[in-house]
Amino acid sequence: MKGALFIIVVAVSVCGISAIQTEHSFEFEDVITPNNSQFWVWRSGASNVRTLRLVDEKGIARISLQLCIQSLIQSRPVNMNITNITYTNDGPKDYVMMNLNGVSIANWTTYERCGSGFEWNVPKYSGQLVDSLPLVSGIYNLTISVNTDEYGMEFDKIDVTLDNQRPDTELFCGASLYFVDE
């Protein structure tokens, strides 16, 4: 996958045991395959100059991200922070629902602003969505579902910070885009 591990930020010594914090990001357009290439949009203002455009007034479009969690210090969980989702929107707001293994972890709405199309190239930020969620080692399914207005919204990038993740384990280890049955 193309998820990026950017930096090992901190090495903190606690009782002689070092814990680290790592930063990870995933470009949403990387869920796109040759079979659904109509969903990406070129945006000069976006990260990687591309976004994933979703228009779903019925709320059945779903992004599925597979997360590989592996504790560095095995006696401790990995604590996950979803620090931001970058998106764009021009027009009415949209509803975003996020589940981890089927359990709701965050619901939020996009910023409503009408810019006659220009707002599609202006990144907007969700801010912190999940704070210190403890996870034992394993593979998790993060789903992001949308219920949009008629013009939709565009997903650009998600940023995650992990405490105690093994630095050689890539967090984003699978991704897909699908539409559930009505």
Ligand SMILES: [Ca+2]
């Ligand atoms: Ca919208």
Ligand SMILES: [Ca+2]
């Ligand atoms: Ca992007």
